[in-house]
Amino acid sequence: MKSRILVFIQFTTIFLMLLPLGGGTQNYYLGLSTAFLGILIGLLAIKAHPSGNFNIRPDIKENCTLISHGIYKVIRHPMYASVLLSMLGVVILYANLYVSVLYLILLINMLTKMFYEESLWHSKDECYENYAKTTYRLIPYIF
Numbered sequence: 001m002k003s004r005i006l007v008f009i010q011f012t013t014i015f016l017m018l019l020p021l022g023g024g025t026q027n028y029y030l031g032l033s034t035a036f037l038g039i040l041i042g043l044l045a046i047k048a049h050p051s052g053n054f055n056i057r058p059d060i061k062e063n064c065t066l067i068s069h070g071i072y073k074v075i076r077h078p079m080y081a082s083v084l085l086s087m088l089g090v091v092i093l094y095a096n097l098y099v100s101v102l103y104l105i106l107l108i109n110m111l112t113k114m115f116y117e118e119s120l121w122h123s124k125d126e127c128y129e130n131y132a133k134t135t136y137r138l139i140p141y142i143f
Contacts, residue, residue, distance in 0.1 A: 003057040006113045010083070013106040017090050017099055026095045035089025042082030044071040058117035060124050068131050074140050076118075076131070080110050081138045114138075 025031065046054065048070030055064065071078045084107060091103045114137065121128040137143050 003059045007057050009109045013102050017087055017102045025093045027092050031089045031093030034092055035086045038082045038086030041078050045078035048072055058113050060120050066125055066127055076135045076137055077114050080114050084110055
């Protein structure tokens with residue numbers, strides 16, 4: 001149930017951020033470049049997954065395996081990084097309080113989702129501890 005609520009909050013927030021609620025765009029090229037980089041990271045993450053291993057909820061599928069190659073060699077949560085970076089592009093594009101507050105809600109939700117997923121991995125897979133020691137969560141060489 002917790003997973004479903006976190007995913008619901010995530011998609012609702014993204015939907016609300018993308019609603020055209022007036023106001024022009026600013027920093028057009030920077031915003032689009034940031035969003036594009038986020039999408040690229042997401043595509044690299046999807047490419048690294050074997051068929052049937054991908055899950056939108058932070059729950060761990062029964063027969064899934066820990067991915068530690070490709071982009072997962074550097075960061076543990078490239079899909080979360082992808083969402084956050086893509087939506088940061090929206091914040092840069094629209095640069096208003098409404099979108100900024102929604103982004104803060106999304107950030108808190110994604111961090112909650114990420115830490116919840118990590119707690120599940122720690123209890124499921126002994127290798128996750130070593131994997132966590134050799135990778136960054138979201139931002140290479142920072143966090």
